[in-house]
Amino acid sequence: MLAEIVTIGDEILIGQVIDTNSAWMAEQLNIIGVNVTQITSISDDREQILDTLKQAATHADIVLITGGLGPTRDDITKQTLCEYFDTRLVLNEDALRNIERIFVSRGYALTPVNRAQAELPEACDPLINAQGTASGMWFEKENKIYVSMPGVPFEMKGLMQNFVIPRLAARNNKVVLHRTVLTQGVGESFLADKISDWEDALPSYIKLAYLPQPGIVRLRLSGRGKDKEVLQQELNNRIDALYKIIPDYIFGEGTDTLEGLCGNLLRNQNLTLATAESCTGGYIAHLITSIAGSSDYFKGSVVSYSNEVKEKVLGVSAGSLQNKGAVSEEVVLEMAMGAKQLLNADCIIAVSGIAGPGGGSPEKPVGTIWICLITPEKTQTRKFIFGDQRDRNIRRTALAALAMLHRALA
């Protein structure tokens, strides 16, 4: 099965928005064994939309369309789809109820423009969008599938996960299996060196992909075959072998996150956590509290961005700040101990570092980070030197701290 992705909207063509949707969609399609042959971005232009759909159907079995479904006049995808499929707009009751539900929950009154969003092409199978007012639309014509979805990333993702991926997977009969292992604290090239023998020994029907992100490298193993059980067994054997080669770097699989895994460990062990953050500015607390139910184990945080707060709230000594500097083993240790006392948690993460771009010196360059972890068993400190990009340093510091916690509790 071959797919083509068509994105509609000027914001990509004028470079105001980077098309992250297509990469996500391509990845999801790949997982169920659907190959993307082309990604095309076009503008909200009737003729171009009609022409692109016609072209796409000549090379692909499935055409996934995003964008151009907003309530405003510049969004013409729905009308143009009516023309392409020779159908007309009719009011869809399910879509209307969904729109009403969303408006009621937000406390807004329904406007005529929004009501018009419930008018959908008669020929389509509507995909109700739980996250927004623009419905997805599933069409079939001359043995080709067309799906139109809104361009707002989380709305598109909801429709893909709830409808499109399961339906396409059910129609595809090739077995494609994946297992993705997550590593932290090691670069892509170092990892590639470490596992090169293992990689070379993979059979031709199992492929490895390196998927690097700041601080994390995902290793995805994809197998294609006929017999699901045989293939799954083979994948599992390969992954088992991988765990033996790099046990210290693997922290999870699939959609695991360090904040989620740490949360599970804390909950299962009946432990609480608090943080004291300087250079990460609350980002570690944000990651932890992005997990629903984190109030079960997370007590809170002191973001001590100024030395005054480090001293007054966390009780860091003026002497340590003066003699060793805010980015030092002494200070991060005192921050952790102060937070333990104040926030009364079993485990403490404390970090202090130079996120950049300013504040570096020859002895402590930008990217220098100290982390202290207190668990019921022990107290440990570690120094890291990351790079010179502020946002990446914040992210990598948070992941390194969570990885320390995960290793200590696992």
Added chain:
Amino acid sequence: MLAEIVTIGDEILIGQVIDTNSAWMAEQLNIIGVNVTQITSISDDREQILDTLKQAATHADIVLITGGLGPTRDDITKQTLCEYFDTRLVLNEDALRNIERIFVSRGYALTPVNRAQAELPEACDPLINAQGTASGMWFEKENKIYVSMPGVPFEMKGLMQNFVIPRLAARNNKVVLHRTVLTQGVGESFLADKISDWEDALPSYIKLAYLPQPGIVRLRLSGRGKDKEVLQQELNNRIDALYKIIPDYIFGEGTDTLEGLCGNLLRNQNLTLATAESCTGGYIAHLITSIAGSSDYFKGSVVSYSNEVKEKVLGVSAGSLQNKGAVSEEVVLEMAMGAKQLLNADCIIAVSGIAGPGGGSPEKPVGTIWICLITPEKTQTRKFIFGDQRDRNIRRTALAALAMLHRALA
């Protein structure tokens, strides 16, 4: 002048890489008045490349191609271009010297594969790539311009800046100008209703686009014309009128962010800020500290995720927590006053709410948020009811709080 961008390579089609090149190229082209009509990503496939180039030349005057120029066998762009332009590869001395220079500077010996990179189509005008070994290639055929460049972002950018943009700018004489206004606290459809008369009165050469994100809607006005000054004046007049219609919703323009604008206001007014966060879990502090130099005005935060921390650290009264609940005007006010005392800042943002998915009740559904803002002039509290998605509630709460601060200081 119309352009089409063609990217060649499987990494985008399998979702391993997000295509950031095209957005950058489109933005650069837009600035010199060249419109991008289509962006097409295809694989390293001879037939697909030939077909795509032929198609592109039917709608565009300029075809910009990236990728597929590496030294390895899967990169077939150069050979395919020879076929398309009916020419052959010949050794180019300038390209060879450039490759040799790069190899010497890296301390590597030249291999035959790399020497072959100096072989270029005879019909092209070579664009020497100071950053890498793959040359750019400029072709003209039947009044159309084709430029092939490597896909490595900084190599492509060097060639665009040194050759492609200056050459195209010299050939184009149309003016394109944009102004983008940022609004907060209002939905796309509500906004569309509010400004419909203004929108209807726009002349045909000025176009409006709605670009929504969670909590923020961007309004982009694009004008096309001959005389830059006249067009700029016209755009400015339209935007001035827009400010008069929705003064309360506009917070900035272009690449402004609420956290950046608040930071500038705080710095200019010599004020400090601290936060007390419950449901946002440190996300407001994270946004504020994502701005380089925020230590000039941000003192810190208490993330009081548990009632214990609200009481013990921020001094919220047990009575208010018991009688009114953690998500109440009383508690958010006490949190703010406690934080003001403890963190000793001029301005305080305090938030408490139910991010979800759990924790809601009929009186206080998921998405109920209280925000308190203290500035030197006054103390105010506001209640919001957002939706049922945890991550969006966190994001919208943070933006609403920053918008309150921005309005109070601006």
